Amino acid sequence: MTETIQNSVISVLIEDESGALARVVGLFSGRGYNIESLTVALVDAEQKLSRITVLTSGTPMVIQQIKAQLKRLIPVHDVCDLTEEGPYVGRELALVKVVSSGERRTEALRIADSFRARPVDTTATSFVFELTGSPEKIDAFIELMRSLGLAEVSRTGIAAIGRGPSVFHLNKEPV
Amino acid sequence: MTAAERDAGTGNEALNGAEVLLRVLDEEGVEVIFGYPGGAVLPIYDALFKQDRIRHILVRHEQAAVHAAEAYARSTGKVGVVLVTSGPGATNAVTGLVDALMDSIPLVCLAGQVPTKLIGNDAFQEADTTGITRPATKHNYLVREPGTLAQTVREAFEVARSGRPGPVLVDLPKDITVGKAPLTKPALSRLQRLRHQGGPDASAIARTLEAMKTAKRPLFYTGGGIINSGPEASDLLRRLARKTGFPVTSTLMGLGAFPSPDPQFLGMLGMHGSVEANMATHGCDLLIALGSRFDDRVTGRVDAFSPNSFKVHADIDPSQIDKIVPVDVRIEGDVRDTLEALLEGWGETPARDLSTWWNQIASWRSVDGFGFTQDMTPSAIIRPQHAVRRLYELAKETGRDTFVSTEVGQHQMWAAQHFQFDKPNRWLTSGGLGTMGYGLPAAVGAQVAHPDALVIDIAGEASTLMNIQELGTIAQYRLPVKIFILNNHYMGMVRQWQELLHGSRYSQSYSEALPDFVKLAEAFHATGMRATHVGELDDVIRRMLAHDGPVVADICVAEGENCYPMIPSGAAHNQMLLGPDQDSEAAGLTEEGKMLV
Numbered sequence: 001m002t003e004t005i006q007n008s009v010i011s012v013l014i015e016d017e018s019g020a021l022a023r024v025v026g027l028f029s030g031r032g033y034n035i036e037s038l039t040v041a042l043v044d045a046e047q048k049l050s051r052i053t054v055l056t057s058g059t060p061m062v063i064q065q066i067k068a069q070l071k072r073l074i075p076v077h078d079v080c081d082l083t084e085e086g087p088y089v090g091r092e093l094a095l096v097k098v099v100s101s102g103e104r105r106t107e108a109l110r111i112a113d114s115f116r117a118r119p120v121d122t123t124a125t126s127f128v129f130e131l132t133g134s135p136e137k138i139d140a141f142i143e144l145m146r147s148l149g150l151a152e153v154s155r156t157g158i159a160a161i162g163r164g165p166s167v168f169h170l171n172k173e174p175v
Numbered sequence: 176m177t178a179a180e181r182d183a184g185t186g187n188e189a190l191n192g193a194e195v196l197l198r199v200l201d202e203e204g205v206e207v208i209f210g211y212p213g214g215a216v217l218p219i220y221d222a223l224f225k226q227d228r229i230r231h232i233l234v235r236h237e238q239a240a241v242h243a244a245e246a247y248a249r250s251t252g253k254v255g256v257v258l259v260t261s262g263p264g265a266t267n268a269v270t271g272l273v274d275a276l277m278d279s280i281p282l283v284c285l286a287g288q289v290p291t292k293l294i295g296n297d298a299f300q301e302a303d304t305t306g307i308t309r310p311a312t313k314h315n316y317l318v319r320e321p322g323t324l325a326q327t328v329r330e331a332f333e334v335a336r337s338g339r340p341g342p343v344l345v346d347l348p349k350d351i352t353v354g355k356a357p358l359t360k361p362a363l364s365r366l367q368r369l370r371h372q373g374g375p376d377a378s379a380i381a382r383t384l385e386a387m388k389t390a391k392r393p394l395f396y397t398g399g400g401i402i403n404s405g406p407e408a409s410d411l412l413r414r415l416a417r418k419t420g421f422p423v424t425s426t427l428m429g430l431g432a433f434p435s436p437d438p439q440f441l442g443m444l445g446m447h448g449s450v451e452a453n454m455a456t457h458g459c460d461l462l463i464a465l466g467s468r469f470d471d472r473v474t475g476r477v478d479a480f481s482p483n484s485f486k487v488h489a490d491i492d493p494s495q496i497d498k499i500v501p502v503d504v505r506i507e508g509d510v511r512d513t514l515e516a517l518l519e520g521w522g523e524t525p526a527r528d529l530s531t532w533w534n535q536i537a538s539w540r541s542v543d544g545f546g547f548t549q550d551m552t553p554s555a556i557i558r559p560q561h562a563v564r565r566l567y568e569l570a571k572e573t574g575r576d577t578f579v580s581t582e583v584g585q586h587q588m589w590a591a592q593h594f595q596f597d598k599p600n601r602w603l604t605s606g607g608l609g610t611m612g613y614g615l616p617a618a619v620g621a622q623v624a625h626p627d628a629l630v631i632d633i634a635g636e637a638s639t640l641m642n643i644q645e646l647g648t649i650a651q652y653r654l655p656v657k658i659f660i661l662n663n664h665y666m667g668m669v670r671q672w673q674e675l676l677h678g679s680r681y682s683q684s685y686s687e688a689l690p691d692f693v694k695l696a697e698a699f700h701a702t703g704m705r706a707t708h709v710g711e712l713d714d715v716i717r718r719m720l721a722h723d724g725p726v727v728a729d730i731c732v733a734e735g736e737n738c739y740p741m742i743p744s745g746a747a748h749n750q751m752l753l754g755p756d757q758d759s760e761a762a763g764l765t766e767e768g769k770m771l772v
Binding site: 018019022023026027030061064065068069071072073074077 | 305306309310313314317319334366368492493494496497498501
């Protein structure tokens with residue numbers, strides 16, 4: 001049995017009802033599974049479905065268990081392991097506050113530009129940059145800002161979706 | 176009646192939420208509720224008072240209500256129903272809910288809650304019941320709108336009984352049960368998507384059959400799933416075993432699915448299982464798990480569990496497959512359907528010649544791992560195994576349909592080893608959670624469900640004290656249950672582990688200051704009996720069985736008795752400890768023996 005730890009991005013379609021997120025989070029904590037990041041938002045107002053994207057890690061057996069356990073939750077409509085199903089796009093949004101002046105301020109703005117990070121708030125002494133991309137790209141940007149006045153970071157965790165025309169929710173045709 | 180009231184529902188007279196609740200329970204076929212009143216459920220109790228279709232059994236503690244409902248459910252195949260008040264009523268029920276979750280028992284627990292407007296205000300007897308019971312149930316609900324009440328309760332029953340059964344809690348704020356609510360018509364279930372579509376996978380069945388037709392040392396390892404699937408599954412299992420000639424072992428929860436006295440039955444496997452069951456599990460070349468879940472009390476050391484077998488796992492809950500032991504073939508679905516498919520696929524194939532395997536099993540069986548020697552001098556001390564065996568033999572003589580519940584510990588294992596079952600749904604025990612105090616309230620539930628049956632709680636003196644207040648319930652409803660206490664003055668299993676693993680330091684495991692159980696019985700209007708020596712045992716058992724009312728029998732047994740065989744934690748099945756009555760070498764437990772299997 002292989003003991004290699006793998007990362008997995010798992011998408012969950014779940015009914016948007018009171019306590020639904022707590023069921024998912026409680027499942028992870030109660031069974032000792034990791035959550036590296038988790039995002040959730042309503043994606044289908046008509047069917048009242050939210051989509052949760054969880055970045056998790058574990059041995060292949062644990063990842064299989066996570067998916068099987070998620071499927072047991074009554075409000076869960078569907079579970080998809082994007083990592084296993086094929087190529088996917090995973091994106092995260094970060095808001096990064098940099099407080100600095102002089103050359104460090106100019107350098108921060110120059111690097112932000114090369115990362116396509118946009119200043120969404122500017123004062124004489126600070127910027128808030130908005131940046132989207134893979135977690136690795138955001139990590140790299142934050143690392144570079146460290147010596148340039150990095151003051152505060154807010155990240156969403158990744159939202160992910162499979163590449164190509166196929167959709168994971170069984171009850172839906174591609175639109 | 177105003178027009179508005181009439182319009183509230185589907186033309187029915189205007190009902191309040193409590194009345195709607197009872198109507199839905201009636202629709203669902205509920206005959207009995209186990210519960211305890213309190214402020215938040217007063218409207219429901221008021222509605223109960225005004226009807227006579229549903230019977231209410233008043234317990235003395237909410238935990239007992241859940242255990243009674245569990246036994247009611249397991250002994251009838253119906254959904255058990257519990258009614259408790261908010262706050263402490265609900266929190267007291269939590270142990271029972273987890274017990275039902277672990278053992279896959281279908282229950283609906285109706286809990287009162289403070290009025291919707293007070294939720295979150297730390298109101299009197301408020302608790303976050305849905306939050307607390309989320310991991311304690313298969314699913315739970317908080318009813319916030321009167322319009323959703325009826326359908327939510329219907330759905331709760333569907334969730335409880337469908338797929339792998341389990342407990343469901345419905346939290347009912349007082350304003351919902353007091354106020355008018357519509358008795359909506361049953362709507363199309365939104366749970367269609369949860370149902371398993373079609374039968375078991377044909378290719379998985381084919382691969383299993385192929386393995387069955389070539390295996391030299393096959394074994395069925397059956398569990399509580401067979402019981403949950405209904406008596407038909409037990410019947411199919413018996414037929415499949417007959418046709419194939421394969422040996423059968425069972426988990427604690429599966430006892431009764433296959434007749435224990437049958438020569439094809441190897442007994443229970445696992446930590447306190449039989450020598451032949453454990454050695455066969457270790458040595459088999461084909462292991463077919465049917466409605467069982469590779470619990471750690473079954474597997475022992477996982478990496479040494481049944482090391483050389485081709486493994487098939489059939490379970491209704493896909494998350495159980497490949498959870499602990501990776502298998503070669505997975506079969507998802509109701510085990511009844513799986514058994515039917517295997518039986519059909521096997522067809523008229525003659526039973527295989529498995530004589531080498533059966534000879535091997537016979538040699539393990541000859542060790543008689545459950546064996547013991549009882550000194551029959553009348554003044555001799557009673558060995559607990561002997562007490563259980565005599566109880567079984569004398570109960571059998573009565574010819575009555577017999578239900579046995581247990582508490583948790585040594586007595587539970589001796590009951591599993593020495594009491595024989597030939598029908599499913601007769602064995603009521605707390606397997607997964609191991610809840611001391613289960614047996615007495617479980618006997619209440621079983622006797623309520625089967626008023627004419629013989630219901631026996633095989634108990635330990637420590638466990639039974641955990642829910643001893645239920646003697647009050649037994650008295651109130653004149654339930655003729657027999658509480659058979661194997662009294663060794665110790666929390667016996669704790670004592671055993673302390674002896675074997677903690678240098679005989681009996682830390683806090685001695686039952687100090689025990690009550691006089693005979694007087695205790697009398698205080699609760701029951702009959703008390705006591706056997707202190709083996710010469711008194713049969714007479715006490717006979718009188719207990721013949722008595723038409725509740726009996727507490729205090730059977731004073733040997734204090735230092737240990738339960739064997741035993742697979743110590745972290746050991747493999749071929750590393751069982753045998754008791755002083757057995758010859759370890761004869762069990763094939765020598766180093767050489769281990770190499771062979």
